Amino acid sequence: MRVLKFGGSSLADAERFLRVADIAVNTHGQSQVALVLSAPAKVTNHLVALVEQTSRGMDASPTLFEINGIFSRLLAGLKAAYPALDEKALQTRLTKELDQVERLMQGIRLLGQCPDNVQAHILSRGENLSIAFMHELLRVRGLELDVIVPEQLLVTDGGHLEAHVDIEASRVRFAAKGLRSDCLYLMPGFTGGSDKGETVLLGRNGSDYSAAVLAACVDAECCEIWTDVEGCYNCDPRLVPDAYLLKNPLL
Ligand code: ASP
Numbered sequence: 001m002r003v004l005k006f007g008g009s010s011l012a013d014a015e016r017f018l019r020v021a022d023i024a025v026n027t028h029g030q031s032q033v034a035l036v037l038s039a040p041a042k043v044t045n046h047l048v049a050l051v052e053q054t055s056r057g058m059d060a061s062p063t064l065f066e067i068n069g070i071f072s073r074l075l076a077g078l079k080a081a082y083p084a085l086d087e088k089a090l091q092t093r094l095t096k097e098l099d100q101v102e103r104l105m106q107g108i109r110l111l112g113q114c115p116d117n118v119q120a121h122i123l124s125r126g127e128n129l130s131i132a133f134m135h136e137l138l139r140v141r142g143l144e145l146d147v148i149v150p151e152q153l154l155v156t157d158g159g160h161l162e163a164h165v166d167i168e169a170s171r172v173r174f175a176a177k178g179l180r181s182d183c184l185y186l187m188p189g190f191t192g193g194s195d196k197g198e199t200v201l202l203g204r205n206g207s208d209y210s211a212a213v214l215a216a217c218v219d220a221e222c223c224e225i226w227t228d229v230e231g232c233y234n235c236d237p238r239l240v241p242d243a244y245l246l247k248n249p250l251l
């Protein structure tokens with residue numbers, strides 16, 4: 001199996017989402033694939049802001065509106081590219097997730113704080129929606145799919161927000177599940193399961209870690225961390241304005 005992980009910037013809009021689906025379809029033609037996805041760009045930051053604002057008694061509805069906007073634009077773009085997409089099902093799922101976040105916000109407002117298990121649930125909505133959208137896109141493209149639910153298979157310790165994965169215990173669960181060779185697997189990044197099966201987070205930017213532990217648990221032949229840059233620069237182009245792209249980074 002090859003584990004392919006795509007981060008938020010690779011899933012930022014419909015065009016990039018479609019590109020990830022193309023890569024998944026092409027790779028699946030050659031070997032078994034598991035896709036690990038992050039939330040679309042900015043979504044997790046908005047969710048963090050929403051929890052903070054609500055805990056402080058501020059109105060976080062504009063933040064929730066932004067999140068809804070990101071997924072609504074994504075949905076419209078995917079539907080335009082693939083008219084057979086079940087837009088209604090995805091819209092219902094989006095509404096259900098965001099309605100639940102809104103109800104949890106009422107609780108946070110009353111408490112004046114957000115319990116860690118509630119925070120883990122809210123912050124992981126972006127990854128869960130990424131998987132729902134990619135699942136529908138790949139279904140329309142005719143792929144046989146299954147979802148790896150981290151709450152059931154990735155055994156963790158270390159609390160709800162910065163948990164570590166117990167790879168040996170998780171390997172046992174994967175072996176018991178037994179993965180099929182004919183389907184493409186999808187797994188939300190950033191999350192695992194507590195001993196009660198609740199959602200826990202693997203720390204900010206934890207999706208690379210998710211992909212690595214999945215690869216270890218299934219003895220994958222490789223784990224590819226995809227990112228949407230042109231190649232290797234001589235230094236960080238976000239910090240150094242005249243950074244340049246290396247022609248041959250291995251020399
Ligand atoms: N979406 C999560 C974050 O922004 C995890 C990740 O993207 O790796 O921290």
Ligand code: MG
Pocket residue numbers: 007008205208
């Ligand atoms: Mg990242």
